[in-house]
Amino acid sequence: MVDLKASYTEIGKEIDAAVKNILSKSNFILGEEVKIFEEEFARYCGVKYAVGVANGTDALKIAVLACGLKKGDEVITVPFTFIATTEAIVQAGCVPVFADIDPKTYTLDPKKVEECIQHKIRNSSAAADGIRNLKAILPVHMYGHPGNMEEILKIAKKHDLKVIEDCAQSFSAKYMTADSRWQVAGSIGDVGCFSFFPAKNLGCFGDGGMVITNDNETYENAKALRNHGQRKKYYSEMDGFNSRLDTLQAAILSVKLKYIDKWTEMRNKVAQKYNELLKDTVAIPTVSENCRHSFNYYTIRFKNKAMRDKVQKHLLENEVACQIYYPQSLHLQKVYEEMGCKKGDFPVSERMQDETLSLPMYPELDGNKIKYITDKIKDVIV
Numbered sequence: 001m002v003d004l005k006a007s008y009t010e011i012g013k014e015i016d017a018a019v020k021n022i023l024s025k026s027n028f029i030l031g032e033e034v035k036i037f038e039e040e041f042a043r044y045c046g047v048k049y050a051v052g053v054a055n056g057t058d059a060l061k062i063a064v065l066a067c068g069l070k071k072g073d074e075v076i077t078v079p080f081t082f083i084a085t086t087e088a089i090v091q092a093g094c095v096p097v098f099a100d101i102d103p104k105t106y107t108l109d110p111k112k113v114e115e116c117i118q119h120k121i122r123n124s125s126a127a128a129d130g131i132r133n134l135k136a137i138l139p140v141h142m143y144g145h146p147g148n149m150e151e152i153l154k155i156a157k158k159h160d161l162k163v164i165e166d167c168a169q170s171f172s173a174k175y176m177t178a179d180s181r182w183q184v185a186g187s188i189g190d191v192g193c194f195s196f197f198p199a200k201n202l203g204c205f206g207d208g209g210m211v212i213t214n215d216n217e218t219y220e221n222a223k224a225l226r227n228h229g230q231r232k233k234y235y236s237e238m239d240g241f242n243s244r245l246d247t248l249q250a251a252i253l254s255v256k257l258k259y260i261d262k263w264t265e266m267r268n269k270v271a272q273k274y275n276e277l278l279k280d281t282v283a284i285p286t287v288s289e290n291c292r293h294s295f296n297y298y299t300i301r302f303k304n305k306a307m308r309d310k311v312q313k314h315l316l317e318n319e320v321a322c323q324i325y326y327p328q329s330l331h332l333q334k335v336y337e338e339m340g341c342k343k344g345d346f347p348v349s350e351r352m353q354d355e356t357l358s359l360p361m362y363p364e365l366d367g368n369k370i371k372y373i374t375d376k377i378k379d380v381i382v
C-alpha cells in the first residue's frame with residue numbers, strides 16, 4: 001500500500017545525520033529534540049502547544065483526559081474508523097456513543113450527531129438528564145478528509161461539549177473556516193490528535209503521536225499525563241502513563257516535517273491521476289470545496305459488496321496491494337457486543353464497510369503503476 005523506502009531514499013542522508021546526532025548524545029528520553037519538534041509541529045499547525053506521545057492511540061486517550069473528561073463521561077464518535085478511536089475513549093474510562101457518517105466524505109455527519117443528542121434528551125425524564133454525561137464530540141478525519149467542523153463546532157457550542165479531532169489519517173489536511181481562513185486539521189477543535197505510525201503522511205521509524213491544543217490547562221495536563229502524571233519529577237498529581245515520544249523519533253520527524261507540504265501535493269497529484277482513470281468506472285473520492293484532502297488513503301467505492309470483493313480478489317491475484325479500511329463497522333464488533341447495537345443501526349457505515357476499497361497511495365507512486373492498477377480494476381468492471 002505504501003513504499004516507505006522511497007522517501008528514505010530521498011532524504012536518507014539527512015535522516016542518518018539526525019539519528020547519529022542522537023546516538024552520540026544519547027539523550028533518548030525527552031531530549032531537547034522532542035521539544036524542538038513539538039515547537040515546529042505546533043507552528044505548522046498554527047497552535048500554541050504540542051505534546052509528543054508514544055502513539056496515536058495514546059494521543060487520543062491523553063487528549064480525552066487532558067481536556068477534563070471523567071470516568072463514565074460520554075463521547076460521540078463514528079462507528080466507521082479504526083478501533084483505536086474508541087479504544088482510546090474506553091481506556092480513558094469514558095463511553096463511546098456512535099453517530100453515523102456522511103456517505104460522501106466518510107466523516108461524522110453533524111445531522112446524525114444532533115439527532116443522537118435529541119434522542120438522548122427525548123428518552124430521559126428531565127431534558128438535561130439525557131445529556132448529563134455527554135461531554136465531547138470526537139470527529140475522525142477519515143482517509144485524510146476533514147470532517148464538517150463548522151457544523152460540529154456549532155453543535156458543540158450549543159450543548160457545551162469539547163471537540164477532540166482524530167487526525168491520525170489527516171496530518172496536513174486543511175479546512176477553510178467560515179471567515180475564509182485555511183486551518184490545519186486538528187487545530188480547529190479543542191484538541192487535535194496525531195499518529196506517526198510509519199504509513200501515515202508524517203510517519204516515523206516506529207510508533208509516535210502528538211496532542212495539540214491552544215488551551216494552556218489542557219497542554220499542562222497532557223504533558224503530565226504522558227509522563228506518569230508528574231508535573232515535577234517524582235511528584236505525581238494524577239494517574240498517568242509512560243507515553244513519551246522518543247527523542248530518536250522526534251529527530252527523524254523534524255527532518256520529515258520540512259517535506260510534508262511537498263509530499264501532500266504529490267499525494268493529491270496521485271489522487272488526481274487515479275480520478276482521471278477511474279471516474280467512469282467507480283465512485284472516486286469526493287473532496288469538499290472548503291477542504292484540502294491529505295490522501296493518507298485513496299479509497300474508491302463500488303455499487304455493492306460482490307463487485308468490491310471481486311475487484312479486490314483480482315487485484316491481489318495480480319500483485320496489486322489493496323485494503324478495506326475497515327471491513328467491520330465498530331458497532332458490530334464483538335468487543336462492543338454489550339452496547340447492544342445491531343445490524344441496521346448505522347446504515348451508512350455498514351454500506352461503506354461493504355463497498356469501499358483502498359488502493360496503493362504514497363507520494364512517489366508513478367503514472368505507470370497507477371495505470372496498471374486502474375487497468376486491473378477495469379478488467380473486472382468494463
Ligand SMILES: Cc1ncc(COP(=O)(O)O)c(C=O)c1O
Pocket residue numbers: 055056057058081082084085140166168169194195196197207208209
Ligand atoms: C483513525 C485512527 N485513529 C487512531 C489511530 C491510532 O494511531 P496509532 O496506530 O499511532 O496508535 C489510527 C491508526 O491507524 C487511526 O487510523
